[in-house]
Amino acid sequence: MNHQRALVLFAHGARAASWAAPFERLRDLTQAREPQVRVELAFLELMSPRLPELVASLTAGGVNDITVVPVFLGQGGHVLRDLPLMLDELRLQYPQAAIKVVEAAGENPAVLKALSDYCVSALL
Structure with missing residues (x-):
């Protein structure tokens, strides 16, 4: 069995x-680490690829361990409603894959501290 892992940075998308x-820079920095x-x-929308x-x-490429990180500052309707529905469908379609999701990036204390540090540095 192939145990490849993937980390998916999930963002809203824009025109x-x-x-x-x-987000591409974040992906590249994370990939390097x-x-x-x-x-x-x-x-979620307007850009490709969409999560499904x-x-x-x-x-299809043999990845069976997928972690989704919502790169959202807060847990609004997309993170609380749309993403769980999408993940439920994906888990049914791909039962061979373990698909987990973590909290929205902006809900994480370390991320908030980094943002606060940045904001405070603006005063210098």
Whole structure:
């Protein structure tokens, strides 16, 4: 059995392609720190790949351990409602894959501290 792992950074998406640039940098920084794990971006809407497309591609490539990190500052309707529904469907479609999700990035104390540090540094 293949035990490849993937870390999926899940963002909202936007019409402007330039909007994805910080997420692409985050992906690249994360990939450099975890070279043995596939680090990918997926979007809820307006950009590609969408999460279902990416999970299909990952599982077709033998990935069976997928962690989804919502790169959202808060847990609004997309994280609380849309994402769980999407994950339920994906788990039914791909029972061979363990798909887990962690809290929204903005809900994590370390992320909030980093943002606060940045905000305070603006005063200097």
